[in-house]
Amino acid sequence: MGTQARTTSRRVREARAQAQKRTQTRHRYAAIGGGAIIVVLLAAIAFVLVDAARGEQSAAPAPSSTAVPAGTTAGGAIVVGSGPVTVTVYLDYLCPFCGRFERANSAELERLVADGTVRLELHPLAFLDDKSRGTRYSTRTANAVATVADQAPRVVLTFSDALFAQQPGEGGPGLTDEQIASIAAGAGVPTDVAATFTARRFEHWVASSTDAAFQRDGVTGTPTVKVNGKLFDGDLYTAGPLTAAITAAKGSA
Structure with a gap:
């Protein structure tokens, strides 16, 4: 074999060796990358499963019960007090603006309820x-408040205040049923009443009242507040x- 032929053969072997080396390198990187992807996917799946487990007991489907809390109006309101000025408040326990409204006005509203x-x-x-x-926090808290209104109405405002005092942020799972x-127990709700929250007895009422607020009452967001219907x-x-608007409404009554 001549020198040129040997040189050509050597170059072919070197090219093949380099190509094989590149192929092996790509395979090695692909394996590493694939392993990383698998790790990420497994972590994501684990996160979803843990998160789902956390919210599973909170996300139970609403029962078929059409029970209505005692002392509520046909329009879906829990009534506290009997004064001449009617103050109507539409709220959602996850709504941060409702939390701001509560912090500013709850003490005054309770005083005005108490003084008649x-x-x-x-x-x-x-x-x-x-x-x-996915935990349906708004429904669960509204159902809890409705349950207290039905069975322990004396402390319903105290419980409502307490829920806002520990209000979770939007986008998270909210508070657990426990x-x-x-919170209910700390607000004076009897233990046997709080134990019935998970029965979800008034979830149908909550859903119907929510629909009525938007479709019948013209509510477009929360908080919405009316004084004597205005x-x-x-x-x-x-x-x-x-408070000033309530005082003025009382004076003109």
Whole structure:
């Protein structure tokens, strides 16, 4: 074999060796990359399963019960007090603006209920369920408040206040059923009443009341507040303006 032929043969062998080396390298990187992808996928699956397990007991389907809480109106309101001025409040326990309204006005509203000025009509809605990662937090808390209104009405406002005091943020799973029951106990709700929250007895009522608020009452968001049926368009997030409107309504009654 001549020198040129040997040189050509050597170059062919070297090219093949380099090509094989590149192929092996690609396979090695592909295996590493594939392993990394598998690890990521397994981690994602594990996260979903853990998250689902966390919310499973909270995301139970609504029962077929059409029970209505005692002491509520045909329009879906929980009534507290019997004063001459009717204050109607539409709220969702996951709504951050409702939390701001509560912090500014709850003490005054409770005072005005206690002194016989206000008949408070509370509408607990559940339109933010899609903001609690499948646990239906708005529905669960509204059902809990309805349960207390039905069985322990004396402490329903205290319980409502307590829920807002520990309000979770939108986008998370919300509080668990056990945490809601614990808050209820701290607000004076009897243990046997809090134990019935998971029965979801008033979820159908909550859903119907929520639909009625938007379709019949013209509610477009929460909080929505009315004084003697007229929309209050003043400052909802500062103490004082709502009280002034209530006082004026009482004077003109």
